[in-house]
Amino acid sequence: MESMRITIFGATGLLGQALVREWQGDDVTALGSGDADIRSEGQVQSAVARHRPEWIVLAAAYTDVDGCESHRDLAFAINCEGAVHVGQAAARSGSRLLFLSSDYVFSGLKTTPYEIGDPLAPQSVYGQSKAEAEKRIREILPAACILRTSWLFGVGGKCFPEAIVKLTASRKELEVVNDQRGSPTYTLDLARAIIQLCRLGASGTVHATNRGECTWFEFATEIVRCAKLPARVRPTTSDQFVRPAKRPAYSVLSSSSLQPYGIVMPSWQDGLRRYLIERGV
Numbered sequence: 001m002e003s004m005r006i007t008i009f010g011a012t013g014l015l016g017q018a019l020v021r022e023w024q025g026d027d028v029t030a031l032g033s034g035d036a037d038i039r040s041e042g043q044v045q046s047a048v049a050r051h052r053p054e055w056i057v058l059a060a061a062y063t064d065v066d067g068c069e070s071h072r073d074l075a076f077a078i079n080c081e082g083a084v085h086v087g088q089a090a091a092r093s094g095s096r097l098l099f100l101s102s103d104y105v106f107s108g109l110k111t112t113p114y115e116i117g118d119p120l121a122p123q124s125v126y127g128q129s130k131a132e133a134e135k136r137i138r139e140i141l142p143a144a145c146i147l148r149t150s151w152l153f154g155v156g157g158k159c160f161p162e163a164i165v166k167l168t169a170s171r172k173e174l175e176v177v178n179d180q181r182g183s184p185t186y187t188l189d190l191a192r193a194i195i196q197l198c199r200l201g202a203s204g205t206v207h208a209t210n211r212g213e214c215t216w217f218e219f220a221t222e223i224v225r226c227a228k229l230p231a232r233v234r235p236t237t238s239d240q241f242v243r244p245a246k247r248p249a250y251s252v253l254s255s256s257s258l259q260p261y262g263i264v265m266p267s268w269q270d271g272l273r274r275y276l277i278e279r280g281v
């Protein structure tokens with residue numbers, strides 16, 4: 001297979017680091033916010049013009065979901081206008097684009113997995129900024145690949161399993177919400193799926209998460225069990241644990257859009273076990 005030029009925006013993030021690590025055999029340019037701030041049209045244009053990539057992966061975002069509630073302008077400047085800048089630069093240079101979106105674009109009112117064509121009804125500023133970015137990118141690049149994922153965990157940044165491991169160092173009992181369901185996703189597994197999708201020339205909207213679903217309480221229980229942490233996990237409700245941004249009660253994403261590409265994601269429990277080994281727990 002001929003080698004491709006790839007540019008990754010957000011290469012210093014949780015997913016970006018996994019992408020850089022996994023992406024062998026192609027010519028990868030890894031950009032953090034210090035290399036190109038996606039809020040600057042000029043910086044994005046010159047980075048893309050310099051590398052002339054076949055594929056751009058846009059994993060850069062303002063991902064602090066609660067922070068987005070109090071910094072709406074910043075959330076839209078990075079997650080929406082920034083994405084537009086990258087979409088425009090991709091269109092200008094003839095690059096393909098894979099844009100990372102989120103399960104938080106959905107309302108969470110469904111009780112069966114969200115399909116790619118389900119209506120978007122974000123409940124938070126973060127979700128709104130991603131939903132608007134999806135719409136704008138579709139207008140600029142109808143053939144872009146918009147990939148929605150959920151509940152990322154991996155080494156090299158803040159994530160839920162990392163927080164649980166740290167908390168149990170000082171607490172013997174943890175309360176975790178049991179009324180939000182989703183699919184935890186290991187960044188290495190997602191990175192592998194993204195690489196395959198680019199190599200297969202993917203376009204349209206796809207959902208990619210680890211297989212299976214759980215609540216945050218069930219996820220925490222499995223982390224404590226697998227890592228043999230000396231702590232008890234107790235279920236609580238979102239009402240008892242109020243946060244600035246509303247989270248969807250149910251945000252499991254259907255995997256049917258991955259089937260045409262022959263991609264089968266490992267289960268989240270399998271991903272978690274490999275994460276814990278990688279992290280040395």
Ligand SMILES: NC(=O)c1ccc[n+]([C@@H]2O[C@H](COP(=O)([O-])OP(=O)(O)OC[C@H]3O[C@@H](n4cnc5c(N)ncnc54)[C@H](OP(=O)(O)O)[C@@H]3O)[C@@H](O)[C@H]2O)c1
Pocket residue numbers: 009010011012013014015016031032033034036037038039058059060061062063064078082100101102103149150151152153157
């Ligand atoms: N984390 C999740 O659970 C989750 C769930 C669903 C979807 N997603 C989506 O998946 C993607 C990757 O998420 P992640 O968790 O890997 O993110 P992350 O760890 O928070 O990393 C964010 C990345 O974006 C970059 N960035 C932030 N502001 C920027 C700016 N103004 N200009 C250029 N780059 C900027 C950061 O660069 P520096 O570090 O160099 O500043 C960093 O590389 C995002 O699109 C996110 O919305 C994440």
